[in-house]
Amino acid sequence: MHVRLVSAFGILMVLFGVFSIDAKPKKTLEKHTGKSAKIRQTIVLSIDGFPAYYWSDPKYHSYFPHLSELxxxxGVxxxxxxxxxxxxxxxxxxxTGKDPAEHGIYNNTLxxxxxxxxxxxxxxxxxxxxPTLWDLAKENHKTTANVFWPVTVGxxxxxxxxxxxxxxxxxxDKLLRVLSTKDLHKEAELAVGSPLNDVSKDEVKLKTATWLFQNKKPDLxxxxxxxxxTNHHGFGPGSERALSxxxxxxxxxxxxLQSVGAFTPKGPAIVIVSDHGFHSxxxxxxxxVVLKQKGYINDEAGTYNLxxxxxxxxAILLPGSGFQIPETEVQSIVSEILKACPGAEWISSSASKSEPLGELGKTIPGEIDTGFLQKKIHPQALGIFYTKQSLFFSGTRKGELFTKSQSKIHGHGYWNGNPEMNTIGFVYDPTGKKHKFESVKDVFGIVKDMLGLKEKKTKGPRLPTHTEP
Incomplete structure (x- = not known):
């Protein structure tokens, strides 16, 4: 996947004077001077579900004029x-800078x-x-703060x-008070004047982040x-509700960004990133449904082998605990599903570079080798269904194997080579240094570099505390 520094199309620059974050020239903005450059505070802001085509297609720019200006x-x-x-x-x-098979978070849910x-x-x-950025920051005696970043309980x-x-x-809210740093959740709610929980609007989260940055002054x-x-899932990408x-x-x-002094001479480094695009x-x-019919899933006993x-x-095929299955049986299951589900494609965990993989082989050059699914996606993967079509893989065991949906299903989880899944990565480094940004994994290296974090040599990777499935 190559970086594409996309220039703006058709934006009236006359508007920028209205929306400018840093209207005054930054004459004092220091240039990158290598080791002598002062290490800045760094903020990583994630906008969940921002598809790259919102930026590459100028018809969307008017819906995010401030980000468009930046x-x-x-550059983005x-x-x-x-x-x-x-x-x-x-x-x-x-x-972490790692793929799911390495960092242990294989999906949203187990x-x-x-x-x-x-x-x-x-x-x-x-x-x-x-190891995570907060682990590395602690090793380097840097302080950290977080507002709702995923997988951060404890x-x-x-x-x-x-x-x-x-x-x-x-x-x-009571759960969050206990799970957050002692007394921090209550202190934040009193300061912001609004409850902070998973149904809070993003305005509350951003105001909380402002308070946290201004009062605790974290390095990261x-x-x-x-x-x-949420609006993309509910109403679709490009919908009036989502764009509003x-x-x-x-x-x-x-x-x-104004409140934290971004893009001013003494302001923080900024990373703005998203996790995935969207498709319908x-x-x-x-x-x-096939696994249940064939007895691999037993609803009455509450057990499964596949x-x-x-x-x-x-949709990734996973074995039950200790279960082994011949490849011929896997292929029999897969053939039945492929026959019934137009647009579905399959890749086995034992795929090699010699196998005909069509467009898939073009999307991940150099990664199609034996066991790449276990190395990149899930260590127990037996294979994976993917699609380049308007197809959604459901986890249900009920109903028909293939159905036409009565309404559009808006989501993601598609193969990362599908262009609809591409997203955006933005870096502002006050030192003027340019950073390579090709993948969501690059956030780790970019932040590590901007904060001057050094990794200590360890004897081996941390072991996951869970086994799956």
């Missing part, structure tokens, strides 16, 4: 996400066919098996307000916003 002035990259292209693995890749975890997500930092962050919910009712702060993604919310979010981000489907493939874990645009 992207035009300082169209970047690749990871597989699966979903929120929690992608955000963990940002803070493989849990019978919902024994009651819909719980992978909220807990102890499940991350690779993280070693100095001022931590993690994302967590159970019922999305006021009772969840992570900030995560969710409303664009994007306009509001653009204004809130502008206010936030009109048909549904439910491969677990299950497909869906990410929306992909």
């Amino acid at each position: 992207f035009q002035k300082y 990259s169209e970047i690749a996400t990871i597989n699966p292209s979903v929120t929690y693995p992608a955000h963990t890749s940002m803070v 493989s849990d066919p019978f919902e024994k975890n009651d819909g719980g997500w992978m909220w807990y930092a102890e499940d991350i098996s690779s 993280a070693g962050i100095d001022w931590n307000l993690p994302q967590y919910w159970r019922k999305k009712i006021p009772e969840d 702060m992570l900030v995560y916003t969710t409303d664009l993604d 919310r994007l306009s509001e979010l653009d204004q809130s981000i502008f206010s936030f 489907a009109d048909s549904i493939c439910a491969p677990n 299950t497909f874990k869906s990410s929306g645009g992909t």
Whole structure:
């Protein structure tokens, strides 16, 4: 995946004087001077679900004029996400620089066919098996803060307000008070004047981030916003509702950047990034229906030997604990599904470079070797369904194997080589240094460089605290 520094198309520069964050020339902005450059505070802001085509297509620019100005002035990259292209693995890749198979956050949720975890997500930092930016910051005696970044419950962050919910009712606020840094959640709510929980609007999260930055003065702060993604799922990318919310979010981000002194001589370094793009489907493939019919999933006993874990645009085949299956049986299952689900394609975990992989081989050159699924996506993967069509993979075991949807299904989780999954990466380094930004994984290296963080040599990677499935 190559970086494409995309220039703005058709934006009337006359508007920029109205929206400019730093209207005055920055005569005192220091140039990069290598080791002598002063290390700045750094803010990483994530806008969940921002597709790259919102930037590459100028018809959308009027919906985010402030961000458009920044992207035009300082440059922005169209970047690749990871597989699966979903929120929690992608955000963990940002803070570790690793793929999901390496960092241990394989999906938003565990493989849990019978919902024994009651819909719980992978909220807990102890499940991350690779060193994170906050680990590295602590080793380098830097302070850290967080507003709702995924997979941060229990993280070693100095001022931590993690994302967590159970019922999305006021009772969840009590959970957050306990899970956040002691007394921080209550202090933040009193300062901002609004409840902070998973149903809070992004305006509240950004105001909280302003208060946190101004009062705690962390060296590194992570900030995560969710409303664009929510509106894309509900109404579709490019919809009036989603674009209207994007306009509001653009204004809130502008206010936030002003409040922290961004783009001023003594302001912080800024990374603005998203986790994935968006795509809409009109048909549904439910491969677990076949596994249930063949007896690999037993609803009455609550047991399974095989299950497909869906990410929306992909579905990965995982074995039950200790179960082994001949490749011929896997191919028999796959053939039946491929025959019934137009647009579905399959790649086996034993694929080699000699196998005909069509467009897939073009999207990840040099990575098609034996075991690449286990190395990149999931260590127990037996294979994966993917699609380049308007197809959605469901995890359900009920109903038909293939159906036409009565309404569009808006989502992501598609193969990261699909252009619709590309997203955006923006870096403002006050020293003037340019940074290579090709993938969400590059956030780790960029922040590490801007903060001057040094990695200590360890004997080996951290071991994950969970096994899956």
